[in-house]
Amino acid sequence: MAKGKSKFKNSGAYIAAAILVAVMYIVNAILVDRIYWNNSNVSQTTSRVMNSLNKINGQLSEINNDTIAIAANLKTDMEAITKDTEARYGNIIDAEHAFEATEGLSDEAMRRYNYAKNIINSYKQKLDAMGTSAVTSGNYQEMGYILKQDIYPMQVTASEMLTSTIDIVSADTGKIMRKNTIQSYLLMTMMLVVAILGEIAVWLFARKAKKARLELEEREKSLAEVDAKLKTTRQKASDLAVINVLTGMKNRYALDNDINDRLESGRFQIAVFDMDNFRSINDTYGYDFGDEYLAAVAEKLKEEFSEVAEIYNITGNEFCFVFNKNISESQAMGIAQNIQRVMSSPYEVLNLAVQLPCSGAVYHYLPGDCLNVNSLLVKLDTAMRNAKMNGGNMISTVMNI
Numbered sequence: 001m002a003k004g005k006s007k008f009k010n011s012g013a014y015i016a017a018a019i020l021v022a023v024m025y026i027v028n029a030i031l032v033d034r035i036y037w038n039n040s041n042v043s044q045t046t047s048r049v050m051n052s053l054n055k056i057n058g059q060l061s062e063i064n065n066d067t068i069a070i071a072a073n074l075k076t077d078m079e080a081i082t083k084d085t086e087a088r089y090g091n092i093i094d095a096e097h098a099f100e101a102t103e104g105l106s107d108e109a110m111r112r113y114n115y116a117k118n119i120i121n122s123y124k125q126k127l128d129a130m131g132t133s134a135v136t137s138g139n140y141q142e143m144g145y146i147l148k149q150d151i152y153p154m155q156v157t158a159s160e161m162l163t164s165t166i167d168i169v170s171a172d173t174g175k176i177m178r179k180n181t182i183q184s185y186l187l188m189t190m191m192l193v194v195a196i197l198g199e200i201a202v203w204l205f206a207r208k209a210k211k212a213r214l215e216l217e218e219r220e221k222s223l224a225e226v227d228a229k230l231k232t233t234r235q236k237a238s239d240l241a242v243i244n245v246l247t248g249m250k251n252r253y254a255l256d257n258d259i260n261d262r263l264e265s266g267r268f269q270i271a272v273f274d275m276d277n278f279r280s281i282n283d284t285y286g287y288d289f290g291d292e293y294l295a296a297v298a299e300k301l302k303e304e305f306s307e308v309a310e311i312y313n314i315t316g317n318e319f320c321f322v323f324n325k326n327i328s329e330s331q332a333m334g335i336a337q338n339i340q341r342v343m344s345s346p347y348e349v350l351n352l353a354v355q356l357p358c359s360g361a362v363y364h365y366l367p368g369d370c371l372n373v374n375s376l377l378v379k380l381d382t383a384m385r386n387a388k389m390n391g392g393n394m395i396s397t398v399m400n401i
Contacts, residue, residue, distance in 0.1 A: 038180060045102060046173045050166055052099040053113075057162045058316060059088040059095070060120060062279070063127070064155045068389065089124060109168040116161035123154045160374050163252075170253065191220070246291055247298035249313040255320055256373045258310065263376065265367050269323040269332035272380045273339055273360035276392040278317045281354065293354055296347045304342055308335055314377070319343075329364045336362045336395055344393070357393035359384055366400055 063085055096117060105113075242254035250258075262268065275281075275297075282290040294317055301311055301319060309321040321339065323332050339360065346355035361383035363376070370376040383396040 038176075042173055042176050042180075045104065046169060049099060049102055049105070049169050052095040052102075053162050053166050053169075054315075055095040056092050056099075056116075056120070057159055059091045060123075060155060060158060060162075061315075063088050064152065065385075068152075068385065085127075092120065106168065106172050109165050109172065112161050112165040112168060116158045116165065119154055119158040119161065123158060126154070156378060163374060166253070167256075244313040247295055247313045249298055249302070249311055249319075251312065252314040255312045255314060255322070259322060259376075260373055263365075263368075263370055263372065267364075267366050268325065269327050269329060269362070270365055270376070270380070271321045271323070271332065271336050271339070271360055271362040271395075272314070272318060272377070272384055273321075273336075273343055273358050274316070274318040274384070275343065275356040275358045276388060278356060281356065285352070285354075289350060289352075292349045293347060296349055297343055300342055300345075300347075301339070305335065305339060320377075320380075332364070333362055333395075333397075336360060340393075340395060359387040359392045359394055359396075361387065361396045361398055363398035364400065369400060 066085060099113065242250055242257070244251045259266075259268075259270075278290070281293055294313075297317075298313060298319070305311060305321065308327060309323045312320040312322070314320045321336075323335065327335070340358055343358040344355065346353050348354075361380045363380055363383075365376070370379065379398050383398045387394045387396040
C-alpha cells in the first residue's frame, strides 16, 4: 500500500513538473510571437513613413526643377507646367496625410516634419506669387534671381528637414528593434531556465527521463525555429532600410552610413548621374515601363562598374558612384565618361528601344570640404543641375573651395 502511495506521489509530482514546464513554455512562445509581429509591424510602419517622406521630397524636387527650367527659359508652356505643379502638390498633400496618419512617431520626428511642412507651405506661397508676377511681367531673369536668392534655399532646407526626419525615424526604429532583441534574449534565458528545470524534473523522476528529454528537445527545436524567423525578419527590415527595392542597389541612407565618417579626414572621387528628362519616359509609357527601364540601366551599371566603384541608387533615376581608393582624379573623369556612355546607350524594354542622354557631376573630394553627406550631395546636384541647364548630356566638375 505504501509503495502504491509512493508511486502515486511520484507520478503526481512529475505531472506537476511537466505542467509547470509546459505553462512556462507556452507563455514564452506567446511572447516570442508577440515580438515577431511587433517587429513586422514596426518594419511596415517604417516603410510607409519613409515612402511618404521620399514622395514629398521627390515631388518637391520635381517642382523645383520645373521652376529652374522656367527661369532658364528651357520650358515655356506655363499652362502644362502649372497643371503638373498642382498635381505634384496634390501628391505632396496625400503623402503628408499618409505620414500624419501614422501612429507612434517620436516628438522629435514630428517636430522636424512639421518644420519641413511649414517651409513647404511657405515655398508654395512664394512660388505662386513669383509665378504670377513672372507671367504678368514676362521678366524671367528677375524670376531666376528670386528663385536663387529666396526660394531655392527653402527647397533645400525642406529637403534636409525631410531627410533628417527619415534619419530620426530610422534611429527610432533601430531603438525598437534593439529593445525587442533584448527581450528576445531574455526570453531565451528564461527558456534556458525552463530547460534546466525540465532536466531537474527528469533527474528526479528517472523512470520518465527519456520521454521528458525528448519533449524538451522538441520544444527547444521549436524555439530555435522561432528565433531564426525573428533574426530573418530583423535582417529583412535592416536590408529594406538601406536597399532600393527596384534596382537592388544601396540607397541614400546606405551612402550616408558608408562615407559620413570619411568626410573629415578622407579624400576620394565621387560622382552622380541621372537621365535628362526622365519624366518623359513615365509620361509617355507609364511608371511600370519607367521602372523596367531603370532596372535595366542599374543592372548594366553594376555589370560594368561594380569593380571600380560602390554604386548607389540615391533617388529615382539618380545614381551615385564612390570610386575605389586607388582611382585617381583623371581616372575618375575617364570612368565618368564611360558611365555617361553606358547610361546614354539604348535599352530594350518590353520590346521597345529607349535611349535618353544623361548628365552628371564629378567631385574630387578633399578632407573637410563638407560637414555632412547632405551638403556634399547638394554640391554635386547643383553642378549636375547646371549641366542640365546648359543643355544637358554633359559632365560638370565640382570646384573645391
